Amino acid sequence: MRSPRVSAAALAAAVTATVACVALTEGTASAANSTLTVNVASPFRPVSHVGAGGLYALAENNRPADSMLLPLKLHTLTQPAPRVGQRPNGQPPGGDALLVAPQATRVGAAEYIRMPDIYPNFPYQWVSWNDWLAKVDTQVNDRLAATGTSNIAGWELWNEPDYTWNTSAAGDFNAGWVRTYQRVRARDTLTPIVGPSTAAYNESWMRSFLTNARNTNTLPDVICWHELQNSANIAAHIANYRALEASLGISPRRISINEYATPTEIDQPGPVASYIAKFERGGVDNAHRAFWYEYGTVNGLTVNNQPTGSWWLYKWYGDMAGNMVVTTPRAQTGLDGFASHDPTRRIVNAVFGGESGTNYVRFTGLSSLGSQVRVLVESTPASGRFTQVSAPTTISNTTATVTGGELTVTVPNMNATSGYHIAIQPTSGVPSYQQRYEAENAAIFRANRFGSSSASAGAYVGQIDNTGDPRTASYVDFVVNVPTARAYTMRIGYANATGATATHGLAYNGGAWSTVSYPPTGAWGQFGATVSTSVTLRAGYNVIRLAKGAPFFAGGTGYAELDYIELT
Template identity: 35%
Template sequence: MAATLPATQSAAAAVDPQRLTVDLAASEGPVMLGANGALYGLSDDGVPSDAALEPLKITSISQKPEGGAQHPNGDALTVSRSFFRNGGGEINVMMQDIYAKWPYEDLGIDDYLPKVDKITKEVSADPNSDRFVYIPFNEPDQIWYKLDVSDQAQYEKNRDRFFKDWKTVYQRIRAIDPDARIAGPNEAAYHNRLLKDFLAFAKRENVLPQVMTWHELGSGSLRDFQAHYDDYRALERAAGIAPLKINIDEYANRRDLSVPGQLVQWVSMFERNKVYANQAYWDAAGNMDGNVVRSNIPNGGWWFFRWYAGLTGNTVKVTPPQANTIDTLQGLASLDTARRQAQVLLGGSAGDSDVVVRNVSRSVFGRTVTATVAEAAWSGYEGQHATPRVLARTKVKVAADGTVTVPLRGLHKMSAYRIVLTPGGTGTPTAPSVPWSASYEAEAAAITGGQVYTQGTVSNANGYAASGTKDVGSLNQASSKVDFTVTVPENGTYDLAILYGNQSGAPATQKLSLDGGTPVTVTYPSTENWTYRAKKDVTVELSAGTHVLSLAKGAAEVTLDRVDLTRNTGAPTARYEATLADISGRPSYDYTSSAGLGTGALVLRRGDKAVFDVYAPRDGYYTVVPRASAAVTLALHGEKVAAAPERPLRLYLVAGNNRVAVTGGHAAVRSLDVSGDGSTAGTLSYEAASATLAGGAKLVESAHASGGSYIGSLGNSPDSTAEFTVDAPRSGRYVLVVHYAHNDRRDNGHSYNTDIMSRTADITVGASAPRTVTFKNTWSADDYWTVGVPVDLEKGANRVTFGNPGAWAPDIDRIELGRVLGRS
């Protein structure tokens, strides 16, 4: 009989659980991480932030050529600096995005060739030119060449035109850059007819691409991709062509992006076949296609890709309940014998599942394993997601046949789950404390003056995702409200998370009331549109029993998708296990004991480093405790902090992800424990009105600004500046947090891309050189976001100056500064 874990959520249903089987003895080859790419995933240097980008270990992205008119940002050479700085692999240059419109203006090959020359010269002159791939044509089946016509004679005519142009452009690129890697044909979908002809032509004319590309965009690809891949490899063999690298350089649709349970289905099939793949660009550039909130904040999709990036060793065979079937339970898994870890990522289906792990080697794991289960939930495209909650951590015996079965109960369809198996060692792991939680769909509530809409289904895959595929909109009447009937188990404080949309162009409000009592105002920041879901967190006091929570129209309109109630158990806490951290050097893994909370220890020696991704719900101070056997050094925001074993430190974290590096001479590190809610005690704060303005910068009154005004008309001239005088209590490294807003965008007439633009500001501290910082669009001029910038201050008065000599800087509401190492 296989060893089992207790159910991790609700009691098992009457129907038999689905079974997903992992065979640790059936290796598929090294983990490639090919499916973590994105089209226009980066928009500017700093959008997304380094801390959001580096942990994902991106292998490829697709961007436009420098100065391309298709979009206002996302230029390949510009974003390459941050991409390569953060360990990125290669950049696909979408050469036809030099044009302004979609479909591209068909001005003829003679118009295109000078543009090809310019792009190739610029890319080939870059110091990292070997890390770029040229994509000369994008979706030729739909643009100039119309290759998807059913009439064979017309197809052959169009095909021959394309082949002629392909050869011309290919040779033009190679004439300028002899070592160029070229990708194509890059159709909008898989077409056997064209690929068969293309391979024969390209081989005969010696213009074969180095990378084979096509797109998989519809829900049907979850069913059909395996057949497409197998057919393509058969075409190669028949043509006598050695296997080419494949990049599915656009995949998935709106309903998939940001949704962990959807993404795992796509990623598992691409990783299994060892192909590269980039998520499609349906909305705004710079958020890794829906997985980064603002510039630095993780959502559920980000955490799924962070898990994916954490797979090491070899992937192994996974057998799902239904292979190649749309919207079903799928997964991928890895085995790293050196680290003595197996990981399984799964999702895509609701209900119950048994994950059966076979061939669990006793020589690697011993007679027992610790199985740790965590969940990355859907939090919306713009909804923050805290560190994934551990649902279960249990030590079990490996059965005589080498099998371990992990039962998962009450899975959520939109969530992804991670199972980590490590050697059990001695002792008993402490079961995690999982607070009570329940979800309530808006469409199932009592609705007054609103309408239920269906979103993001298989038949409408380009619709935005919605919990349960429905939401409630048109809440635009004075009487509009949604009444949720909720039942809670005990008296206390509850966290209420509201999944919403706000396209009003400014902060919107609703009136929240409990059982008809006095309402309080809930304010919702702007979102891209009514269905581009974000998450608003508030707290409510509830007594045990049933209540009616009402959300009624306030200022402007808000759409509602779902609300989640979770028992508040105090200040947020998270434990980051050292055995799952990113490492450099050659640390060893010690699983001697699994007692307490954790999966073992990472033994750091001189030259070794472990990097933890630490989430903060807001900018401020948190308590950080390294659980280690000896003193270690923490590095954060460019500051190094000595830490004694188990000694609490008060460290300043920025909202979203923070990369904390740990080094030690010889220390066994079990975890990095972080608690708190972002205290601002001890920080320095300066409102816009305290700045000295020059050169046309002015103070503008605003009800939405924290001090009643913001600094506007800043920049666009060397003389236009705002100078704050900051009084530092002591010298050292601080984090300067800028509260800002702007809503620059350019309308290119795209039906599915929102061409938002970033602004920059040069920040000068004292006599130091200016530093250019990028500020992403905030969706409205009245919504203030934050960007944290490490700076060095001297004790006493310091001048902090903002400007931009060549363009407008963002509007500035206020600034805050916190020393990285705060006083306890």
């Protein structure tokens, strides 16, 4: 978190894109200002919406409204400490991680707790070690007492130590990290620890930190730093960190970029698309929109519980399912984007921006969609934080011929600050709404994704376990969107090689628990078996939970791996 470097008025100015037409051409584009290549036949990770997170995204238990959050498929949030004292940009304290946990849970989001936000000021004003350690104890005790809260994914021990740590008063940060880490672990041995959360990536700083943490057995479970300058160096930073990690003999850590985008970029869909693209390609676990202004808006995605222009870019992202596919920009600056292919719905989605003028998106590997496809192209403006945008602008919705598995979409008159979306589907034979939801695309708590050639879309969720503790209970939350309120048959693809029937708990929209039984199957990671049950859903978005363990549920029996759910 930093204070804004530019005026709010300048950022709130609406920027609109006027696109006269979109030309669809077969094969490869000729001379172009810039071309983004999307290789649909090259999936590289399941869709998990890693970039859909926010710092101080939630203010209370209902701001923004759930209806604004569910379409975004939020991944992980960083929220202030229990008994928060932090007054961001002069606002009253808010967003206590434990107080907003019910809403985060309702929309399928995990949370990191930012521990130093128990202090009121930023940069933090150090008092004493006795004061800090007492505050650490209080936070951990509060979390342990919150037995109904199971979405806490990590303790962030400090924030931007390269900017906020008071060495003259508190001593060396590396020593302070060890002391704080050990204090948390004395009470909580289970919750992951996140850090060092530097304001910027710096190899020498990170080397010193990692070496000391390795030598003192205090390595964070999740490595974290911030990307607050621009997106151009993200790929280099990730590569440098991975090489550094390996050179020190440290096993690969999950990477969190829990603050990203500059004060001017945060309200501009075009530049944000470039950040998300680099996070996806770089394999980060989660990334959070930076906090620069008001809390409780997912940092400018909503205004008075209505969408801004930037909200629509994250809605397009939230609509992605199946697998992320390889996108290749011309350079690390300018036109960039991310894309997915859902083989069940037979749809390809690409979201991009960051360049003005005439540009091209070249799709390859489209053969599975057939020779005739419908191509929807739309845009969303950089409307600022205070301007509602009721819907994206449809640029074109036409049919095109795929030749040799390729199609190039020409987009003239682009605005570098606007976001753009292309959706490609066959002209016939596609479902009217998404019916199959892959487990690996869902919100996964304390379980893991695996690959299997027999699994739908090539992946599944396994290691779903439970010890009776809300810090280790495993469950999978599916955020689904159905056209009408009614009872749906829910078919579940699974594997269970225990030799006996296994069970999970089933609940939806926070309602009562029932039990799903999984008869034994031949082998782990081998799919084809299904069971069916009935769920009564409301029109629109719903959250369906399958749990081995979760608050207010006694726990399932045996073990089962999840491939998908299908609503018909």
